[in-house]
Amino acid sequence: MVPKRLLPGNRAYLDGNLARRKFSPAASEYVIWDTELAGFGLRVRPSGNRYWFVRLRRRGRHCRVSLGKVEDVDALTARGEARKRLAEVALEGLPQRVTTKIAPVVDDYAEEFWTDCARHWKESTQKRNRNVLVADILPHFGKMRLDLIGRAEIARWRDDYANGRESRYNRSVPVLSAMFKYAEQLGYIRKGSNPCRGMPGFRKIKKERFLSPQEFYHIARQLDAEEAKYPGHVTIVRLLIFTGARVSEIRDLEWDWVQLPRLLLPDSKTGAKTIWLGSQAVRIFQSIERADDARFVFPNRTGERPMSLSPWWEAFRRRCALPDLRIHDLRHSFASVAVRERVALATIGRLLGHVLPETTARYAHLADETIAEAAQRVSGGLAGNLGLSE
Numbered sequence: 001m002v003p004k005r006l007l008p009g010n011r012a013y014l015d016g017n018l019a020r021r022k023f024s025p026a027a028s029e030y031v032i033w034d035t036e037l038a039g040f041g042l043r044v045r046p047s048g049n050r051y052w053f054v055r056l057r058r059r060g061r062h063c064r065v066s067l068g069k070v071e072d073v074d075a076l077t078a079r080g081e082a083r084k085r086l087a088e089v090a091l092e093g094l095p096q097r098v099t100t101k102i103a104p105v106v107d108d109y110a111e112e113f114w115t116d117c118a119r120h121w122k123e124s125t126q127k128r129n130r131n132v133l134v135a136d137i138l139p140h141f142g143k144m145r146l147d148l149i150g151r152a153e154i155a156r157w158r159d160d161y162a163n164g165r166e167s168r169y170n171r172s173v174p175v176l177s178a179m180f181k182y183a184e185q186l187g188y189i190r191k192g193s194n195p196c197r198g199m200p201g202f203r204k205i206k207k208e209r210f211l212s213p214q215e216f217y218h219i220a221r222q223l224d225a226e227e228a229k230y231p232g233h234v235t236i237v238r239l240l241i242f243t244g245a246r247v248s249e250i251r252d253l254e255w256d257w258v259q260l261p262r263l264l265l266p267d268s269k270t271g272a273k274t275i276w277l278g279s280q281a282v283r284i285f286q287s288i289e290r291a292d293d294a295r296f297v298f299p300n301r302t303g304e305r306p307m308s309l310s311p312w313w314e315a316f317r318r319r320c321a322l323p324d325l326r327i328h329d330l331r332h333s334f335a336s337v338a339v340r341e342r343v344a345l346a347t348i349g350r351l352l353g354h355v356l357p358e359t360t361a362r363y364a365h366l367a368d369e370t371i372a373e374a375a376q377r378v379s380g381g382l383a384g385n386l387g388l389s390e
Contacts, residue, residue, distance in 0.1 A: 011035050014042055016075045019050065040082040042070070052078035056089045068155035077198060081151060103147035103188045106179075110138060112186075113179050122267070124248075129175050136172040137179075146180070146188050151195045158199070166202035173201060211333040215322060216241075222320045232298045233312045235284060240327065242281040244334030244352050247327050249275065252306045253297040260285060276351065 012018055014034045019042070026046060034040040039055040052067035052075075065085055067078045104112075110133060118126050140157050141149060154173075161169035177196035183189045211219070219237075227234045239250045249268055257264050261282050263275040277285070288297065300307045309327070317325045331352065338348045 014040060014075055014079065019070045019075050037079060037082060039086055040079060054082035054085050056085060058089060066152050068152045072155040072158060072200065073151055074198070077151060103145050105143055105145050107138060107142040109146055109179070109183065109188065113182055117178065117182060132172045132175045136168060137176050146183050149195055151199065154195045154199050161202070167204070170201045170204060173199065209325065209329040209332060210336040211329065218320050222316065226316070230312060232307055233309060235288065236298055236309060238284055239281055240330045241334070242278060242284070243275055244331050245275055246331065247309065251298060251309055254295055255290060255297055258285060258297065
């Protein structure tokens with residue numbers, strides 16, 4: 001039976017419901033022991049922080065092993081880890097079957113993982129994951145053996161990113177998880193022992209900005225003013241406005257993919273993709289002069305690669321008095337205009353190239369606002385007919 005108030009010395013079945021309850025404050029740290037698994041407990045600090053732990057007896061001495069914070073490790077996972085640690089201690093001194101492979105340290109394993117797995121990724125994915133590996137994973141785990149990294153170590157690593165670097169952790173943990181998954185396949189660690197599995201990431205706050213009609217007007221006028229000096233940059237931005245495409249899908253465009261009135265991209269973030277063009281976008285493409293044997297629609301000076309847009313965009317948005325405007329906001333604004341024009345969310349998803357419906361669902365609130373505005377207009381008209389005030 002779970003006590004109504006959790007006090008020092010209480011015993012209770014430690015599950016998720018209990019972990020979410022409020023604990024009585026105390027001047028010093030106290031422990032709630034589990035009623036089912038001997039040695040499994042929950043430490044409650046005066047600050048209110050709570051930690052799972054297991055008490056072990058090694059070589060005649062008791063020790064406590066932390067299993068992570070309640071916010072990072074759920075009760076079921078903590079219980080399983082405690083059971084595993086207790087079983088390992090119980091088997092100490094008994095003859096064990098010799099394993100055929102000894103887990104390497106992460107520094108050594110990373111090279112094997114990269115050689116075997118990176119060749120299956122896109123070039124952009126390779127670059128991003130290489131940066132994650134070098135900057136975030138190896139400095140922390142490089143000297144540790146794969147099989148000695150548990151959920152508690154992952155939780156401590158996560159805590160290092162809690163102050164302003166949350167997005168870096170969210171980008172890094174999928175790469176580390178993939179490394180453990182491949183280590184399972186190679187037999188370096190036990191099947192199902194990936195310590196990253198189920199670990200919560202930091203909550204991501206979506207940055208969505210929708211341009212107002214006045215802001216669209218200011219951008220259009222500034223594009224006109226800069227067209228003579230930066231024709232390629234201006235054309236890219238106009239196409240982004242009229243297509244809702246990702247910047248790489250327009251900037252890196254090749255002439256072979258331009259099949260008016262559509263663009264046939266052999267690859268994109270979500271795979272092969274067709275971008276349908278409205279009449280304005282078609283006219284823009286028809287106005288672009290194609291050099292002989294040109295591969296890219298928007299080449300750099302050498303013609304060997306697409307042009308770079310970032311330095312110009314940084315200055316351009318300041319000249320528009322919109323210093324916080326990201327180029328990806330043009331894509332969000334395309335979707336918001338589509339919602340106002342009563343385009344169905346499923347169709348908007350097709351226009352943007354979304355694979356999952358929930359990706360487009362972020363614009364559902366805009367559709368609700370549009371419907372609410374329509375309802376208000378209708379009710380206002382009816383009120384006028386009835387001689388009533390709105």
